[in-house]
Amino acid sequence: MKNLDLVRYLETEYDISKIKYDNENIWYVLKPYLFDSILSRDLDKSRKVKFSISLVLLFTRSLFYGFKSLFKKYDYLVFSASERRRELNGVYYDRVGDQISDSKSGRILFVENPLYQGHKPIRKLYSQFIVSQTPFYLAAIILSLFYYKKKKAKGIEIIEQIVSDYEVHDFNYFSILKRYEGQYRVMKLFLKFYSIKEAFFVSVSTSLGYVKALKENRVKVTELQHGVINKEHYFYNSIFNTSCCHRPDELHVYSERELSVFDENNYYISPKNILVKGNYFIKKFKSEYKLNDELKKLREENKHILIFSGQTIFDEQSIKLLNEVALYFPNMQFIYLPRELNIDYTHYELEYNLKIIKQFNIYELFMIADIHSTVNSTCAIEAEFFNVPNLIFDYKNYGSNYYKDFKLKNTKYLKNIEEFKLELKNYMNERVS
Numbered sequence: 001m002k003n004l005d006l007v008r009y010l011e012t013e014y015d016i017s018k019i020k021y022d023n024e025n026i027w028y029v030l031k032p033y034l035f036d037s038i039l040s041r042d043l044d045k046s047r048k049v050k051f052s053i054s055l056v057l058l059f060t061r062s063l064f065y066g067f068k069s070l071f072k073k074y075d076y077l078v079f080s081a082s083e084r085r086r087e088l089n090g091v092y093y094d095r096v097g098d099q100i101s102d103s104k105s106g107r108i109l110f111v112e113n114p115l116y117q118g119h120k121p122i123r124k125l126y127s128q129f130i131v132s133q134t135p136f137y138l139a140a141i142i143l144s145l146f147y148y149k150k151k152k153a154k155g156i157e158i159i160e161q162i163v164s165d166y167e168v169h170d171f172n173y174f175s176i177l178k179r180y181e182g183q184y185r186v187m188k189l190f191l192k193f194y195s196i197k198e199a200f201f202v203s204v205s206t207s208l209g210y211v212k213a214l215k216e217n218r219v220k221v222t223e224l225q226h227g228v229i230n231k232e233h234y235f236y237n238s239i240f241n242t243s244c245c246h247r248p249d250e251l252h253v254y255s256e257r258e259l260s261v262f263d264e265n266n267y268y269i270s271p272k273n274i275l276v277k278g279n280y281f282i283k284k285f286k287s288e289y290k291l292n293d294e295l296k297k298l299r300e301e302n303k304h305i306l307i308f309s310g311q312t313i314f315d316e317q318s319i320k321l322l323n324e325v326a327l328y329f330p331n332m333q334f335i336y337l338p339r340e341l342n343i344d345y346t347h348y349e350l351e352y353n354l355k356i357i358k359q360f361n362i363y364e365l366f367m368i369a370d371i372h373s374t375v376n377s378t379c380a381i382e383a384e385f386f387n388v389p390n391l392i393f394d395y396k397n398y399g400s401n402y403y404k405d406f407k408l409k410n411t412k413y414l415k416n417i418e419e420f421k422l423e424l425k426n427y428m429n430e431r432v433s
Helices: 003-013 027-043 053-062 067-071 098-103 134-147 156-165 173-190 208-216 256-261 280-288 293-301 312-328 362-366 379-385 395-403 417-432
Strands: 076-081 085-088 091-094 108-113 130-132 198-201 220-224 250-253 274-276 304-309 332-337 354-356 371-374 390-393 411-414
Touching (some): 003 027, 027 156, 134 173, 198 208, 256 274, 280 379, 312 417, 332 362, 362 379, 371 379, 395 411, 411 417
Parallel strands (some): 108 130, 220 250, 304 332, 304 371
Antiparallel strands (some): 085 091
């Protein structure tokens, strides 16, 4: 069942209006985690962050990152993540959040999630008023111990029925509600010390406790598009008109094609509250980037280069595909760019013309790429801006379903290794002729 069909089915066949916490409907709070669990079940691979020693060390190192920034006054907050950071000529930009740095005149505090990549040195950041989200996490855990009450949750049997019907095994709704309660209490406390005009979120789906507290304090909440928004995205599509305290007041999108997602049957946000802002960082990158010497050398040494934008949940399938295809095309350089840089890929036995590269971002690699490939990463849309053609590895139709509303230019969908090999053979023949 496609994502949109599943959203409609769950929101009509189950009485989700009764799922509440502290008399507030919490369907939007649980929905992203529930759908992630269903997707993980289908792929037999969890998308959840697992507890590990390396994770503990990451959070320990980041606890006091930018802590002195908290001792200033701010007009705006930007909640983002370290994985959004991209380097441009020695400076690290938040590819989504720094558009606010260039458009607002007041003082802005970035609250950054350290997961996946860790924080960059503050002296190298474009916007240097920043604090790690780690103390927010820690405070949320502590406060949830005092404020979270299991008896506040109502209609939980409905969620349990959905979990049972869809055979989901890694969905813990009580831990999600504890996090939600903790976020809410942290932000209520934060707003006692700071007078904020507006808060920007790169993604609101996992920050709804913060969002509720901000809106209760009449702080405008704006969401900034960071990835694909289409009619197959489970979070941005809803026929259930839930409480506005869990929805942004405004949504900034890349282009007018995202507007078609939000029609009269979609209650996520009203079309009148959506603003088209363009892709801030790509515009900046294309106008200011100076090609790195190492990339120049890589380009000079290879006649043909294919870049594959990885997604952790599809790592196994994607690397297997590239390894087999690379064997048939020894004159083409294949480069795999992982999403999570802290994952160890050394156990993979790779063909000599397949590299896993972590030291460059996708925009730098677009500058030397002949072809771009992925399963359903946002990078396929961004490739258009760099005039790089896409070969989508349409594993289990995840690509064609996800991009179907975008009408991507110069893009082909390939179901398996044989189709991939045939398309690359045609590409090579065209270059020879």
